[in-house]
Amino acid sequence: MNTTYLRLELRRFARDRVNLFFVAVLPAFFYLIFGATQDVGDRSAGDGNVSLLILVSMAAYGAVTATTGVGGSAAVERMQGWGRQLGLTPLRDSGFVAVKATLAVLVAVVPVGLITVLGLLTGAEGTPRAWVLSLLGVLAGAWVFALLGLVVGLALRTEGAVGATGGIVVVLGFLGNIFVPLSGVLLDIARFTPLYGYVALARYPITGGAVPDTGGAGSSTGDPLWLPLANLGAWTLVLAVLAVCLVRRGRGRQ
């Protein structure tokens, strides 16, 4: 892979202070409000307490914000002529994708790392296995949402696409059972949305599949492991196919 390009991309990321705030600081702030300062934080949620459960949720939200942002700006950047400029170099499309995918995962480490440190300082507790597997799950699944950003960016074809992606992620975050515990019909619908599978999978090492409700600990409506796996797998496939179709449509002069 072209490491010079990757290093310069990381430098660009660090230069964009506003973006850095939303990617790194906002999810950490959410964790402090929803997780660390809640009375229910000390209650058990399985192999960890409720604070850890909320920590993982917010880390996932932060990681998705980061990777959709990378995907969205990659799409916008290509359409604004940088794609043509790169088309004059030996760099292949696959080389470009490799740089951006690696960048997405590295950028996702920022909010996840920050939240982890805050969590350790403010009383998130769990077994070492729950900590490690959950956080690895957050990082491993995050790249899928770079595809989501790419698809929205390619579909909207404007600079506003990156902002729109941020809004979409918030809505999907609610449906993904991240901010407020869902129940009833809404929960049934939510199970089909992309962030649900990802977050449920990341929380699985803590909850063993139990769906969090307002009480925090396991309720009767548990999800078997195949459900989040099938959800994430299906969405990966859908987003990848859409991305390929939109990239083909977008070839040439814009």
Place this chain on the structure above:
Amino acid sequence: MDGAAGAAIELVGLEKTFRTKDGEVRAVRGVDLRVDAGEVVALLGPNGAGKTTTLDVVLGLTEPSAGTARVFGRRPREAVTAGRVAAVLQTGGLLRDLTVAETVRLVASTYDGRGGADVVDDVLVRAGVAHLAGRLVSRCSGGEQQRLRFALALVPDPDLLVLDEPTAGMDVTARRDFWAAMHAEAARGRTVVFATHYLAEAGTSADRIVVVAGGRVVADGSVDEVRSRVAGRSVSVDLPADTGRGDRLVTAVRRLPGVVGVVVEGSRLRVSAPDSDAVARALLVDLGATGLEVVAGSLDDAFATLTEGEAR
């Protein structure tokens, strides 16, 4: 002329059709063009003439709908990958949050063995942006960004430089500096092909002018040859006062073989064609036109007639 090996660019029967919401757009309608190594060629034509599309094919950015394109005897994309051809694009975007030097470093890193600091420093100096090395691209003026694109084009040490409207948006001084830098590169033996709609630029900076209009080559030769081919060969006739008859005449004239430009100027209709005798005969005999006269014009007039007529 040498064989195919001596050709920097060889286009044969090149056509490109785009499908848009409003139907098909035939941007390039059969271009045959050979540029030999070492030539400095201007591609002259108005916006929408097909210049950029033709150059996109030469650069491997788009595939032709019909015909073939060879760059140094290879497929365009292969020539790009090998670093034999580079370009300054009219619509080539830059990343606003990188510095000038970082942008060059990024592009240099995509070529094998061209990523060294010496290459980066060298092209910054040659493009006249060494003093801007640490400046963010977003803080550079349009002319400075254009010179940065020029620096990027110099990175692979290409044998063929393609410049698409390279001085668009530059002021007079920047434009003069840019052409000085370009001439220095041409003097090193590079082949240069540039697209422009400034006649003066084509006349002073190129050895050869290829006039493109409506997706076709309408004139090709040295500055003097193009002038003698197109200037002084306009035929004008009275335009009938009755709009219906006038429109019918314009339509009929456009369909005449060999007509490259039709312009309505008040009550006169100006027609330009390489074979002006045939057009004059057709106008008088077949179309019953009146008040025929041959108009002598400057190169500017001739260019306007040629290209405006075709752009419709």
